[in-house]
Amino acid sequence: MRHNKIKPIVLLAALFSFAILTLSAKSIEFNGMLRDYLAYTFANSEFAVHEQALDFTLTGWGEHTRLVVNPTVYMSDDKPLTLGIREAYMDFFLENADIRIGKQAIIWGEAEGAFITDLVSPRDMRSFILADFKEIRKGVPAIKVDYYKDAFTFEGIWIPRFVPSTLPDKESMWAKKMPGQLASATVNSPASVEARLENSEVFGKISHFGSKANWALMGGYAFTNEPYISKVTPGTPPVIDQEYGRYTMGGGSLSTTVGSSVLRLEAAGYFDKPFAAVTQGPPPSVVVENHHQVQALAGLDWSLWQAQMSAQYIFGYLFDHNAKLMEQGRPVKEYSNTFTFRVQKTFISDRLTAKLFTYIETDPLNALVRPSLSWSIEDGVVLEGGVDLFVGDEDGTFGYYKENSLAWMAVRWYF
Template sequence: MGRYNTRDNSLKTALLVGALVLLAMATLGAKDVDLRGMVRSYNAMTLADADLAINEQTIDLKLEGWGDMTRLVVNPYAYVGLDSEPEIGIREAYVDLFFESMDVRIGKQAIVWGQAEGAFITDIVSPRDMRSFILADFTEIRMGIPALKADYYLGDYTFEGIWIPRFVPSSLPASDGLWAQEMTLPNGTPIAPSITEVGTTFEDSEVFGKISRFGSSLSWEVMGGYAWTDEPHVTNIDGPTATATQEYGRFAVVGGSFSMPLGPTVVRGEAALYLDKPFSSVTPAMPSPTVEVEKHHQVQSLLGVDWNLWGVSMSGQYILSYVHDHNATLMELGRPVEEFKHTFTFRMQDTYISDRLTAKIFVYLEPEPLNALVRPSLSWSIEDGVSIEGGVELFVGDEDGTFGTYSDNSLAYVSLRWYF
């Protein structure tokens, strides 16, 4: 939702067509070929002034071909947004190779780790599409990355290794978009970002590893990696040119997660330690603030419970973030970094009328300062594969909070989806 891209798409279109042609040629000898997809029309208006903020048409395809020991997947997509050029791309394009005790996946792929719902703790392998904040579908918010992934199976255990030869950052909101967060000098002058890109040498690649076990009474995974921050941090602010130099930084991560049924409930937990993660230390000064880069250990953790009550599916999560050796000058993505940050989430979902009507609400809540994102919705299945959904994205509370700062961006939306 809300993607705005005004770049020339001629090359993308040519690449997409070429990829589809190659895929068709490659799957001629496959035993099974499957094409499925989704067409979506999404419209949203702001509650503050009833302005049509988003009018977007989407087509998302998945072409899949199977051989005796291989699988080929290509996931092209296209968006046409309000007052913007069409955006055409390929979210995933990879080949799976299947061996007796190992699977290998080569190509552009979106990788999902961890047990969190609507949060990213150990799930940091794939960057995020944040151009519409966190409102994109959870299935679409993770971006595809070029990677080599291998899974080795030994009894109940899986050993997974990932090599990402070229770093791909998260996509952030456009400076003139609905979700932009503008940085300014003390005199109010807007600051333009200047981002230093990461190199493409072997030393600039990322690596991750994970050991996991799936069991009926307990499932768990332990992970580690050496990565880049998916979002840039400020390294210098130049007052005369009103420019903020930004770059991506290296850090190591270790963590894990678990999921355990307890009677009618499921308890989930997840935690990660980011070692020497870079933060911007910004000290107010005239004519421009002074900036230093400081490295701090950061802990992200989550405890969640899923349960059913009278047939209603419910979920609650508590998320804690802690920054070691914290000081009041630390900034991240233009916002102050808190030593302790607490976030709660709650989800409730039920179906009615022979499962044709689905009612759902998802809430993010920060107690300090008190602010929240409330996401109620109703969807109706018109027929198999066709549904219409209406809902509200309600940002409320203190404007210094993660969600309250977008209080003017509360939306009412309607979406029509057609699956094939």
């Protein structure tokens, strides 16, 4: 196994954080999780992933402050040791407001397993969407202010430096290949967005928490978290350049009870969002076009036969659509219709948990089916196993990965 040397600045930052916690905090909490994960692919009959992950959190409390540091370590047999810090922020608690400064993961919206208004934090897509939801969402350096007035919360977020989503390496089993004449193209990494004031991102949200319903309205001015094709230089092979572009978003969410069930609604509009309109050629060429896009969700959560259930319908529409539009190497659809379904039930004094989560895309028909079992060996020690099945038309979001269906097992130790 190859190991990266830990940079001195990382050690200094860790020691400094620990010193502050020790000297100034009135109380210190330390918790985390160690996981060993093994995945076997059916198509290749091989163990595609064997990874160990260490995720721990240090929390220090002062009289009106809190410090949170969440380092992560990922290890595997065929990849270098990866060190990271998912979150590292300070909270300041005022009479009617809270201020959070530092690297933080920010969660918006009511969707489960989908990102509609939840666009503040970029995503780690190196394992598609199979990673734990906490691990998919990346932290961003931000200043977030929450002001409280009666049942209302006013939230403002400023992100001075843009952080994009992390996409799979070109050799990864989760990498998307360009279609047609661009399949053999050399794809250049997108240029970093300069850390300048005019390149910062801003978001705002108004939330209301009521006895019968909770609702929120939000908006933002941001960059696309994933790059788009900005230029194609003909040649053998062609050369593809990428970049990130600006757009404005606005949306809202609502959750309320309907009898014993919970109804969740969410919608967002993305205005003047840039897309690549690609002509395959010969020679291939691209024009960047701005389009409005809408996504909406309706979800229902309920209990039946002592099982927890959830169903969602996600609708998408792209204005002024044309057949040349592409996103992440795949054609963009004018309409999209996706359903999700989840059922979860516990047995044997809540020590055994059975779960099924399914995505179904209707045009073309394809799906991701994820049954799993988890067994609590003792307090804080969990053994898990499951299957991730990609089925259906290969032109679909999930059917594209039908050769990547896998079985997996993991053991987690929480401390």
